[in-house]
Amino acid sequence: MQFLNGITLLLVYQLVGEVSVRLAGVPIPGPVLGMVMLFLTLWIRGAVPESVGTASSALLSHLSLLFVPAGVGMMAHFSRIADEWIPITLALLLSTIITMVATALIMQFTTRWLGRSTGGQGDE
Template structure:
């Protein structure tokens, strides 16, 4: 019963996000807004309820099954993908490079921010 309560809560947040996006005309997917609202709720509470923890763990353990529809969709549209292989390849390569550079820069900035200025110099400063 705990799993059922958790999955119901997750689906309610998804539904609320979907309704909010449609009513407000926001340019983001409803489930994304629902996930942000769930995150804020969990942040305020400080912990996840046991039901949500159990449901999310069960969903994550079967995450690979969610790639099946995407694979089927690729096979259905294989002809179009074959015709448009160059722009698709360039988009994938450029987005990967941009993501890696952005991640590296963000990591450097946050590392410096969390480390703060060293007091009394670094190691080896005598």
Template sequence: MIAALTLLLVFQLVGEVIARALALPIPGPVIGMALLFLALLVRGGPGEDLRQTSGQLLQHLSLLFVPAGTGIVIYGDRIAAEWLPLVVALFLSTFLALAVTALVLQALTHKRPKPTTEAGK
């Protein structure tokens, strides 16, 4: 488990270093996650230790939302003062995510070959 956590943190650190060194507008953990994904593709998937460790982390994912909830409580006045831009950004980003997901799904389903059946021959 320690080795798998170290691997995850190393990829996050590498992502942070790349993001700061190149002054990229992408968060370091996102870059690290993409690098980890590429490494796992090359390697042929995660090992059992990484699979178990990530499963354990996902089981306790709700704990990671505690700091965000605390931030909402602390900055409640500011959120109340700027509610309109927040709501607009929330709806636009949700719509954009749905639209991109639908377009990607449509593109992927059109590229997939249609299955042939025995009755159709």
């Protein structure tokens, strides 16, 4: 029963996100807005309900199955991918490099900021 309650709650947040996006005309996917709302709710509560934890653990244990549609889509459009492999490869490489540089810079900034806020304590 915990799983059913948790998955229902997750789907309700997805539905609320989808409805909000459609009504507001916001250019982001509804499930993403629902996920942000769920995150904010859990952050405010300070804890994850047992039902949501059970449902999310079950979904994560089968995460690899969620990649099957993407793989099928790639096979269905293989000729297009083969025709445009250079832009796809450049986009993947550049986005990976940009993400790695941004992550490193954010990590350095955060480390320095946290070091200042603690007054240098804990660096022993």
